[in-house]
Amino acid sequence: MKLAVFVSGKGTNLLNIIKKHEEGFLKSEVGLVISNHDCEAIESSTRAGIQTKVADPKSFASEVEFGNSILDALKKSEVDFVVLAGFLKKVPEVVVKNFENRVINIHPALLPSFGGKGMYGMKVHQAVIDAGCKVSGATVHIVDAEYDHGPIVLQRCVPVSGDDTPESLASKIHQLEYELLPEAIKLFEENRVKVEGRKARFFLS
Ligand code: GAR
Numbered sequence: 001m002k003l004a005v006f007v008s009g010k011g012t013n014l015l016n017i018i019k020k021h022e023e024g025f026l027k028s029e030v031g032l033v034i035s036n037h038d039c040e041a042i043e044s045s046t047r048a049g050i051q052t053k054v055a056d057p058k059s060f061a062s063e064v065e066f067g068n069s070i071l072d073a074l075k076k077s078e079v080d081f082v083v084l085a086g087f088l089k090k091v092p093e094v095v096v097k098n099f100e101n102r103v104i105n106i107h108p109a110l111l112p113s114f115g116g117k118g119m120y121g122m123k124v125h126q127a128v129i130d131a132g133c134k135v136s137g138a139t140v141h142i143v144d145a146e147y148d149h150g151p152i153v154l155q156r157c158v159p160v161s162g163d164d165t166p167e168s169l170a171s172k173i174h175q176l177e178y179e180l181l182p183e184a185i186k187l188f189e190e191n192r193v194k195v196e197g198r199k200a201r202f203f204l205s
Contacts (some may be wrong), residue, residue: 003031004034004077005033005082006082007034007035008089009039011039011086012107013132013174016181020182028189031079032053034049034087037054041170057089067092074098083106084104085106085181086109088120091143104188106140108136109173112148114136121170125167127185128169129165133160135147139155142145153193153202154187
């Protein structure tokens with residue numbers, strides 16, 4: 001599959017996907033990186049010679065125009081599959097519709113808890129700690145019209161200890177994500193995911 005990765009920050013998950021392709025774990029290759037603003041992930045992609053697009057929703061007259069511009073870029077680059085790796089904006093409806101069950105997101109907590117609009121990065125980890133949770137983790141899910149809502153593909157947990165800070169928890173969860181996200185992409189590239197209503201099932205090879 002040719003992948004588009006949507007990013008808004010550092011892009012360590014993006015770099016990890018590129019590495020997993022170079023190592024041969026993934027057949028899929030990143031062909032396009034899209035962000036809502038200039039960020040470290042865009043800089044690394046440019047350095048790696050990957051095509052990039054920066055599209056700030058606020059600079060478009062409407063959400064529809066923003067969506068069409070993203071969809072156009074995906075089509076021009078012949079993208080098969082979209083991965084949100086730290087993308088902090090809502091994916092336009094027209095993209096979700098055109099890429100039905102072909103857009104996934106990684107979220108740094110165990111959904112359906114600690115997700116939704118405004119729940120990203122350190123805010124998620126702080127909320128998990130404030131709630132006194134004993135475990136947290138990462139979730140890969142298919143993207144639908146709502147934030148952090150579509151069918152769950154993979155989840156994995158880490159223990160939360162009494163002296164964890166949002167930063168230490170983020171670091172543990174990032175390590176999980178570097179395994180979980182490539183594993184999820186691989187399930188799709190091998191055509192092993194079937195979506196039935198709210199549930200995504202996968203088949204062993
Ligand atoms: C990741 O931990 C990802 O789960 C999170 O942003 C981080 C991006 O890190 N995503 C969200 O919070 C989305 N709700 P990275 O830029 O180093 O890959």
